[in-house]
Amino acid sequence: MVDAGGESWPSSHEFFGDMMIVRLDEEVSETRGRLRPPNSSRTPTSDFLSDRGVLGELRTRDLNPIGARSGDEIVLDDIPDDISSTRVMVRESGRSILCDPTRAYFSTKLQSERLETLALAKELRSLLGRPLRVCDPFCGVGPALATLLGEPDLVGDVLASDLNPDAVEMLLDNLRRWDRREYRPTISNLKAPRGQDSRAGGCAELQQTPPPGVGTCFWSTCHTDHRDPALSRAPARQDGTEHG
Numbered sequence: 465m466v467d468a469g470g471e472s473w474p475s476s477h478e479f480f481g482d483m484m485i486v487r488l489d490e491e492v493s494e495t496r497g498r499l500r501p502p503n504s505s506r507t508p509t510s511d512f513l514s515d516r517g518v519l520g521e522l523r524t525r526d527l528n529p530i531g532a533r534s535g536d537e538i539v540l541d542d543i544p545d546d547i548s549s550t551r552v553m554v555r556e557s558g559r560s561i562l563c564d565p566t567r568a569y570f571s572t573k574l575q576s577e578r579l580e581t582l583a584l585a586k587e588l589r590s591l592l593g594r595p596l597r598v599c600d601p602f603c604g605v606g607p608a609l610a611t612l613l614g615e616p617d618l619v620g621d622v623l624a625s626d627l628n629p630d631a632v633e634m635l636l637d638n639l640r641r642w643d644r645r646e647y648r649p650t651i652s653n654l655k656a657p658r659g660q661d662s663r664a665g666g667c668a669e670l671q672q673t674p675p676p677g678v679g680t681c682f683w684s685t686c687h688t689d690h691r692d693p694a695l696s697r698a699p700a701r702q703d704g705t706e707h708g
Contacts, residue, residue: 568626579611
């Protein structure tokens with residue numbers, strides 16, 4: 465079986481909270497049921513999943529359970545949903561980030577880029593002599609915001625948005641835990657001219673770039689001043705833009 469798969473067998477894996485994810489090419493995906501997850505205390509994962517790539521414009525991931533840990537046992541067949549959930553907490557920059565890669569884009573491999581953004585933001589704050597206004601138009605569940613908001617007196621105003629309502633839902637959950645206050649999800653229609661670029665660039669000193677393959681967003685949440693609960697706003701919806 466190994467010889468038949470050749471170089472199609474996974475050569476790397478990704479830890480995602482308490483999940484271990486491996487990418488399986490089509491050539492070996494049919495043998496998924498014969499794979500065995502590691503059964504070792506050095507690999508304290510709850511779930512072992514195969515990754516068949518990203519799906520659609522929202523770039524969610526197509527994950528399938530191979531095995532799940534239940535106590536000291538590894539369940540390989542008829543895995544119950546309650547022990548194979550893909551909704552997990554990822555620890556990054558001192559904060560726990562709620563995410564579900566099957567519902568919203570998130571990459572643990574981009575942590576180094578987020579730390580680089582933090583370093584540049586601190587330099588910019590030193591030049592301006594005050595907290596920054598930040599725009600993250602492709603925020604997902606908020607990993608970049610977790611890094612920036614974790615730095616004292618770095619961020620004043622924040623505009624965060626994403627085209628995926630599931631990502632916004634988890635973002636608001638994360639903000640509630642980080643800030644220890646409520647963010648009430650409401651929706652309103654805001655018309656934007658077709659093909660117009662982000663209008664937030666003129667009011668933000670620091671603006672995040674989108675992940676690969678992601679275009680203009682239409683779901684947004686505006687966190688006006690994260691230091692003052694009285695100045696927060698809830699999600700808004702923008703129509704009329706085209707997602708590339």
